């Protein structure tokens with residue numbers, strides 16, 4: 001488990017990480033999400049003893065990274081997949097890692113197989129590796145010492161779709177076996193599919209946290225999307241019952257709970273095709289909105305172009 005407590009990192013007068021506290025629990029994948037320059041890498045560098053904090057602390061299983069006797073056996077780290085000696089082969093890098101950690105040479109072959117780097121590729125120099133191959137080697141290196149904690153900075157960078165799916169499976173099963181995974185990304189889609197818990201950071205500060213469902217729940221406004229065989233008839237009945245109704249895609253958006261809409265439909269004897277709670281604007285909009293003042297560009301179409309009431313924003317097929 002990783003515990004970050006009131007972590008602040010300043011460079012001169014600039015605060016890169018501002019009083020950040022969170023935990024990454026064992027058995028879970030924690031996504032660390034934020035736009036470019038938000039402070040993700042800086043936080044991870046402090047975690048791994050590469051950057052001293054200005055204030056606060058990070059402990060791993062209760063210990064500072066620098067106090068871990070054989071850190072690679074406890075924490076697997078991948079911060080920059082290209083930060084390897086370019087003239088060494090992948091196999092050499094892993095072999096050096098295994099020796100440093102006191103592991104048998106067989107562990108190298110196990111890891112190469114795990115990340116699908118074949119015999120020929122493993123003997124190629126890293127300067128000739130593709131970005132995705134470097135990333136795979138980095139993941140192999142992080143897992144070498146069979147650590148209980150993984151700290152991965154943008155591990156999906158450079159992986160193709162099949163590679164991303166492979167990594168997702170690998171990290172999920174690692175967490176299922178009891179490991180703690182902290183994984184950063186500036187890409188929401190990468191994180192939302194894999195993370196049990198998400199920490200959203202913008203300009204050095206945590207702006208939101210929770211499971212995907214919890215983050216989205218904040219967005220719900222208690223309104224309903226409904227589609228009936230006869231929308232006009234239903235709309236009339238709803239208006240007569242005192243509800244606000246607007247057209248939304250192939251159906252209607254109603255300013256009340258689904259159960260109430262269902263009851264009105266029953267009484268009006270209108271058959272329904274679809275009935276569900278409005279899910280708000282979706283995680284991507286939430287992410288862009290929460291980090292809006294920390295984005296370099298104004299997010300496309302947001303937040304100014306967003307409808308004032310979420311009820312009308314995702315009339316159909318909204319993000320689930």
Ligand SMILES: Nc1ncnc2c1ncn2[C@@H]1O[C@H](COP(=O)(O)OP(=O)(O)OP(=O)(O)O)[C@@H](O)[C@H]1O
Nearest residue numbers: 011016034035036037038039040041042043185186
């Ligand atoms: N050594 C340093 N000296 C001065 N400023 C720094 C230093 N390291 C990082 N920063 C600044 O701290 C801020 C956070 O940087 P960081 O690399 O942690 O962002 P990030 O969230 O990892 O972004 P990205 O998604 O682009 O990787 C940036 O504004 C960066 O310029």
Ligand SMILES: [Mg+2]
Nearest residue numbers: 040041042153
């Ligand atoms: Mg970074």
